[in-house]
Amino acid sequence: MSVTAAQGFVAGGMACGIKENGAPDLAIVATIDGNAVAAAGTFTTNLCQAAPVQISREHLADGKAAAIVLNSGNANAATGEPGRQHARAMCSLTALGLGIEPTNVLVCSTGLIGIPMPFQGIEAGIPQLTAKLGATDQDGIDAATAILTTDTVKKEAVATAIIGGITITIGAMAKGAAMLSPAMATMLCAITTDCAIDQPVLHQALAAAVDETFDCMDVDGARSTNDTVLVLANGAASNNIIAAPDGDDYHHFVAALTTVCGSIAEQMARDAEGATKFARVIVQGARSKGDAKLAARGITKSQLVQCSLYGGDPYWGRIISECGASGAYFDPEAVSISYQGITNCRNGIPAIHDTAKLMELMQQRDIEIVVDLGTGGHGNHTMLTTDLAPGYIAENMRTS
Amino acid sequence: MSVTAAQGFVAGGMACGIKENGAPDLAIVATIDGNAVAAAGTFTTNLCQAAPVQISREHLADGKAAAIVLNSGNANAATGEPGRQHARAMCSLTALGLGIEPTNVLVCSTGLIGIPMPFQGIEAGIPQLTAKLGATDQDGIDAATAILTTDTVKKEAVATAIIGGITITIGAMAKGAAMLSPAMATMLCAITTDCAIDQPVLHQALAAAVDETFDCMDVDGARSTNDTVLVLANGAASNNIIAAPDGDDYHHFVAALTTVCGSIAEQMARDAEGATKFARVIVQGARSKGDAKLAARGITKSQLVQCSLYGGDPYWGRIISECGASGAYFDPEAVSISYQGITNCRNGIPAIHDTAKLMELMQQRDIEIVVDLGTGGHGNHTMLTTDLAPGYIAENMRTS
Numbered sequence: 001m002s003v004t005a006a007q008g009f010v011a012g013g014m015a016c017g018i019k020e021n022g023a024p025d026l027a028i029v030a031t032i033d034g035n036a037v038a039a040a041g042t043f044t045t046n047l048c049q050a051a052p053v054q055i056s057r058e059h060l061a062d063g064k065a066a067a068i069v070l071n072s073g074n075a076n077a078a079t080g081e082p083g084r085q086h087a088r089a090m091c092s093l094t095a096l097g098l099g100i101e102p103t104n105v106l107v108c109s110t111g112l113i114g115i116p117m118p119f120q121g122i123e124a125g126i127p128q129l130t131a132k133l134g135a136t137d138q139d140g141i142d143a144a145t146a147i148l149t150t151d152t153v154k155k156e157a158v159a160t161a162i163i164g165g166i167t168i169t170i171g172a173m174a175k176g177a178a179m180l181s182p183a184m185a186t187m188l189c190a191i192t193t194d195c196a197i198d199q200p201v202l203h204q205a206l207a208a209a210v211d212e213t214f215d216c217m218d219v220d221g222a223r224s225t226n227d228t229v230l231v232l233a234n235g236a237a238s239n240n241i242i243a244a245p246d247g248d249d250y251h252h253f254v255a256a257l258t259t260v261c262g263s264i265a266e267q268m269a270r271d272a273e274g275a276t277k278f279a280r281v282i283v284q285g286a287r288s289k290g291d292a293k294l295a296a297r298g299i300t301k302s303q304l305v306q307c308s309l310y311g312g313d314p315y316w317g318r319i320i321s322e323c324g325a326s327g328a329y330f331d332p333e334a335v336s337i338s339y340q341g342i343t344n345c346r347n348g349i350p351a352i353h354d355t356a357k358l359m360e361l362m363q364q365r366d367i368e369i370v371v372d373l374g375t376g377g378h379g380n381h382t383m384l385t386t387d388l389a390p391g392y393i394a395e396n397m398r399t400s
Numbered sequence: 401m402s403v404t405a406a407q408g409f410v411a412g413g414m415a416c417g418i419k420e421n422g423a424p425d426l427a428i429v430a431t432i433d434g435n436a437v438a439a440a441g442t443f444t445t446n447l448c449q450a451a452p453v454q455i456s457r458e459h460l461a462d463g464k465a466a467a468i469v470l471n472s473g474n475a476n477a478a479t480g481e482p483g484r485q486h487a488r489a490m491c492s493l494t495a496l497g498l499g500i501e502p503t504n505v506l507v508c509s510t511g512l513i514g515i516p517m518p519f520q521g522i523e524a525g526i527p528q529l530t531a532k533l534g535a536t537d538q539d540g541i542d543a544a545t546a547i548l549t550t551d552t553v554k555k556e557a558v559a560t561a562i563i564g565g566i567t568i569t570i571g572a573m574a575k576g577a578a579m580l581s582p583a584m585a586t587m588l589c590a591i592t593t594d595c596a597i598d599q600p601v602l603h604q605a606l607a608a609a610v611d612e613t614f615d616c617m618d619v620d621g622a623r624s625t626n627d628t629v630l631v632l633a634n635g636a637a638s639n640n641i642i643a644a645p646d647g648d649d650y651h652h653f654v655a656a657l658t659t660v661c662g663s664i665a666e667q668m669a670r671d672a673e674g675a676t677k678f679a680r681v682i683v684q685g686a687r688s689k690g691d692a693k694l695a696a697r698g699i700t701k702s703q704l705v706q707c708s709l710y711g712g713d714p715y716w717g718r719i720i721s722e723c724g725a726s727g728a729y730f731d732p733e734a735v736s737i738s739y740q741g742i743t744n745c746r747n748g749i750p751a752i753h754d755t756a757k758l759m760e761l762m763q764q765r766d767i768e769i770v771v772d773l774g775t776g777g778h779g780n781h782t783m784l785t786t787d788l789a790p791g792y793i794a795e796n797m798r799t800s
Contacts, residue, residue, distance in 0.1 A: 393710060
């Protein structure tokens with residue numbers, strides 16, 4: 001259940017030969033009737049934007065789209081003008097197969113950077129795939145499977161909301177297992193919903209959901225050239241259209257969208273390359289939300305904190321040091337830190353605690369670190385991260 | 401040859417029992433006559449400053465010092481008021497042994513954070529050490545050895561300059577093998593010189609040298625609670641005093657000081673925990689020095705670039721992606737990248753090159769990456785970094 005969960009969307013996936021091992025590498029998501037519907041996207045802030053990002057931005061300028069074509073196995077990044085021609089051709093071929101306009105097709109690629117796209121397989125594959133899109137769960141699964149790279153599991157999420165008495169559905173599929181960083185993660189995510197919502201409002205809702213989810217995760221601080229989150233809203237649920245970014249309907253929609261994106265974000269962190277631990281870092285008691293974010297991001301971007309997580313070592317000295325380097329303001333001698341609910345630092349110095357119990361709890365896969373900056377303020381922020389394990393190095397040391 | 405290379409300084413090192421394995425862990429550097437001389441320091445910008453940093457800042461307020469006492473095996477950080485009392489006591493004991501004022505003693509500690517200082521050994525050790533300081537090479541070596549933590553080799557450097565016809569000498573010892581980051585590295589460095597130089601000028605010279613050396617190195621982006629670089633200048637060379645931060649004498653002094661700091665910085669990067677590669681990243685053709693710094697720092701802080709170095713993989717896609725995420729401005733399709741003198745990216749896309757030859761050159765320990773941002777500007781900046789190897793994780797996964 002993912003991008004085919006909402007009414008009125010079809011999807012599919014297949015292997016077209018981009019990946020040398022023959023794994024699925026091509027996916028399409030489309031409106032069932034080919035109509036262009038409200039669409040919104042958020043993209044990498046990297047100055048080096050992959051060709052598909054450049055083309056999707058162009059095609060999204062009118063706020064409408066009817067389909068998304070995605071490939072894994074090659075990022076089509078740092079590929080120059082030939083890369084843009086390939087990205088445009090992916091849109092044209094998809095449009096041809098579906099009987100729609102090329103400018104209503106968005107395109108995403110993920111894989112290695114700086115390798116010319118092997119286009120023969122794509123050229124043959126897209127017509128085959130457009131002919132066999134479907135609305136079943138399996139079609140959604142096929143699409144979700146075809147966008148994976150180093151991911152070990154597919155990522156899907158579905159949520160519903162009641163808008164004016166009518167149930168709307170939001171479904172998503174995504175890839176992402178490394179280069180996960182706030183602003184924003186190295187990932188592709190395609191979201192569909194049958195909610196009726198004006199395009200500018202959809203865009204605002206997406207930005208709000210991304211801010212609370214994908215931007216609250218840091219595995220290795222990397223931002224890539226291809227990061228893209230797209231949402232298509234076809235209005236098939238026939239709810240009263242959400243026309244403004246306020247009111248109950250809007251907030252219910254944002255809540256459901258945030259649930260979907262939050263689930264995907266957590267799935268990505270849990271599947272992070274080589275990771276053996278999943279950690280939630282909660283900073284509270286900061287002067288402001290901004291300070292809490294600085295401290296939480298400082299902690300989660302720390303390789304040393306990540307190494308300690310790998311070792312199951314509740315070494316709070318690195319946590320307080322990262323807070324101090326983060327730019328957040330606080331009194332180091334008012335800070336308390338706990339791991340797994342056990343406080344081992346109080347007022348900035350070691351706190352007596354049950355060390356045997358704590359070491360036992362540190363063996364769990366899920367680790368919760370709570371840092372109270374002790375300023376008396378109410379600023380708080382939560383970030384997700386993982387440990388840094390040898391498997392991460394093994395995964396990333398060579399491209400082939 | 402290190403802190404005893406310049407005339408008029410004594411030093412020594414010993415094991416006092418802070419390290420459980422009995423390795424040397426206590427060092428002192430002092431003026432031979434106990435006179436307080438021109439002194440300057442740069443310290444961590446971390447908000448969480450270790451007790452010795454707090455006390456050294458106090459004692460350096462008058463710009464004079466006669467001695468530095470240093471210990472390894474415990475950082476005396478996040479130790480609250482008891483930690484400050486211990487740092488003050490280290491100064492008092494040193495002063496007592498040398499017959500000088502406690503406020504003329506500076507103090508440095510390095511080791512684990514958040515562990516109360518085991519003070520008995522220090523209390524017994526300092527009087528023994530002050531009684532046996534000497535000016536021989538071996539005394540300098542003993543001091544340089546006693547400040548090491550995870551370092552596998554001691555770090556020393558010496559340079560000379562001719563100031564008004566007279567040769568002055570600068571010597572330094574340092575520790576640092578991880579948590580190396582610009583602004584500034586996690587390290588202790590003690591420098592002595594017999595040059596006659598006014599204190600404000602000495603401070604400015606130190607800042608200039610640090611900016612060009614320790615701030616141009618990134619191993620893991622970490623800034624600790626204890627980072628300190630100190631310099632004592634006793635004037636024993638009897639040169640015409642350098643009284644202003646300009647003119648040939650000043651520039652010769654800065655050049656020699658930069659040589660010393662640069663050598664120490666390179667020694668630290670070469671000894672980085674677990675590292676198997678040493679890399680020099682040269683960014684040129686940027687619009688400005690600032691943009692070149694942004695790009696160079698973006699590259700060297702990248703775990704993924706470091707993983708590729710470990711694998712000996714000249715994956716320029718990650719380099720261009722990090723430049724794009726760095727905030728530097730350039731046209732991605734004007735960028736050229738070379739490894740070991742072989743250009744494998746030109747105008748932002750793959751360049752035909754001798755891949756077999758390049759893969760062979762990537763087996764070397766020393767790697768040079770040159771990135772030309774192609775803006776037509778003359779901004780350039782060089783940073784040092786290392787690979788990210790499994791040994792780094794092994795070293796940092798547990799504190800004990």
